[in-house]
Amino acid sequence: MNSTLHKFIKWDFPLEKKIFHKELKSFMLILSLMFISMVNAQSVGISTELITPDPSAILELRTSSKGMLIPRMKIVERNAIELPANGLMIYNISDNQFNFYNGNNWVVLASNNSNSAYISVDAVAKISTSSTSDVVISDMSKTAAESGPYLALFNGQVEIPSAVYTTGFSTAAATSDVSSIYNSITGLTVTNTSHPLVFGSGEVLSPGVYNIEGAVSIAGILTLDGGGDPNALFVIRGNAAFNTGAGTTVKLINGASSENVYWIAEAAIGLGASTVIQGTIFSNTAAIAVGATSTITGRLLTNGGAISFGPGTLSLPSKASTIDFKSVKSFIMFTGSGGIANTGSSTFIGDIGTNLGAITGFETATISGTIFQAGSTTVVTPINHIATFSLYKNGVLIPNSSRTRAHLTNPSDISLQGFTSVLQGDVIDVRWKIDAQSSDSSEVSVMNRILTLVKIGN
The missing domain is CATH 2.60.120.40 (Jelly Rolls)
Structure with missing residues (x-):
């Protein structure tokens, strides 16, 4: 020690400085080993004041003004830790929770038990x-x-x-669409040309496109059998008039549906009183007259002629047709040229319009739809x-x-x-x-x- 002190005093000699530094390092190493040995044998305490750490703890932190901050990371960073030790703890900043590794998975430290x-x-x-x-x-x-x-x-x-939906409607454009629809229907491939002019009287009719020369009519009950096909198509068209007798009924079975049934005539159409019929009823050139207390699920359309109805019920089919009805898809009655008249307390579910003529007699009717007079109209529909x-x-x-x-x-x-x-x-x-x-x-x-x-x- 005296020689060490002596070297402390003689700072002016470079060689003695080197010797002093070497011996100082040896001295500090000895102190470090003594401290490590003491730590291994005793508990360590960290505090803002002198404390005696609890002997059961390897490390005791004691303070009343600060906390311990463990590593904070996102889930993706936590999951990137290689070979995490059993019991390793982090603070998950993605979920703001303490997590620890249980040897198999990261679990939430805040859980009261492993089941919650x-x-x-x-x-x-x-x-x-x-x-x-x-x-x-x-x-x-x-x-x-x-x-x-x-x-x-x-x-x-x-x-x-x-909300509302604002649209414009032109009866002139609708008239053009009606002509286009007529051409689409009459352009379908014919499958039967031999059926008699009269349908019904208990007949069960299979799907097809029936083309008849002359005036077509229905008497009594006619059943349309779809054969299990929900898209079964029935087109009955003649090159003259189309009529039904009073009390005529058209029934649908086995997938047949009103949106895919069409009754087409070149001339006038007349439905007898109390007719119950399904499908679109379409005259190319003439008027359509519906007898009292009739019920129709479909449409009444004509390129040129008046339409008269009532009292009775007329409603749209519930599904879309295989034929594109374009701007008149929501219409139950439309004529390209002619008036539309209602008689009595009829019920209408769908829109009604004409491109040329008056629409009258609907004051006593129940209407779920819009009446379009000839011309252009802005329609505001609640949504x-x-x-x-x-x-x-x-x-x-x-x-x-x-x-x-x-x-x-x-x-x-x-x-x-x-x-x-x-x-x-x-x-x-x-x-x-x-x-x-x-x-x-x-x-x-x-x-x-x-x-x-x-x-x-x-």
Whole structure:
């Protein structure tokens, strides 16, 4: 030691400085080894003041003003850790939860036991969509931290504003469409030219395009048998008039449907009183007259002639036809040239129009549709949009989790519940859409909302 002190004093000699530095390093090494030995034998304490660490702890941290900060990382960073040790702990900033590795999986430290977990996300800002296909509500998505069965719950406030669809309608353009429709029907390939002029009287008719020379008529009951084909086509056309006797009934069986039935005449059409008939009734050049108390599921169309009806019931088919009805697809009566007259308390479900003539007698009728006088008209149609909310797992719909709301229920709450088995890392989200009805504007909005995942077993 005296020689060391001596060297401390003689700083002016370079050689002695080197010797001193060498011996100082040896001295510090000895002290370090002594400290390591003491640590191995005793507990270590870290504090803002002098403490005696608990002998059962290898390390004790003691303070009343600070905390311990462990590594913070996203799920993707956590999952990139190679060969994590059993018990390794991190703070998951993706889900704001402590995670630890149990030897097989990363699990949530906040769980009370291995059979339960609870994670949630909420938002208050108003957001909107006009998507007609399911898209994720941007802030309503959670990643499962553990594998197992989960209950997914969503609740939010929804707004679906009322909407309208503004369109223009020209009866002149509709007249052109009616002529085009007539040509499409008469252009179909004929399959039968030998049927007698009179149909019915208990007859069962198979699908086909029947072309008849002369005036066609129906008596009694005629049954159209679709043979199990929902698209079965029946076209009965003659090159003269078309008539039905009083009380005539046309029945549909085995897939036959009114939207694919056509009665075509070159000349005038007359339906007897109390006729019940299915399909589109079409005169190329002349008038159509329907007797009292008749019921028609179809259309009355003529390129040139008046239409008279009633009292009775006339309604559109429930499905679209295989023939494109273009601008008159919503019409139950239209004439390219002639008036339209109703008698009595008739019921009409569909639009009514003429390109030349007066429309009269509808004051006593019940109409679900629009009456178009000759000329051009701007039509403003109210639209009742419907929004759908659903729960998804990894982009796949959770069964039976979808719910809908219409604008008539505004303001409205929406609640979803779904049960599904998930693996660690699976994503549960809430998706929404609005229906595809044409309108000037279509939008659904959501405000206060919350998505919660509850693990309910192993």
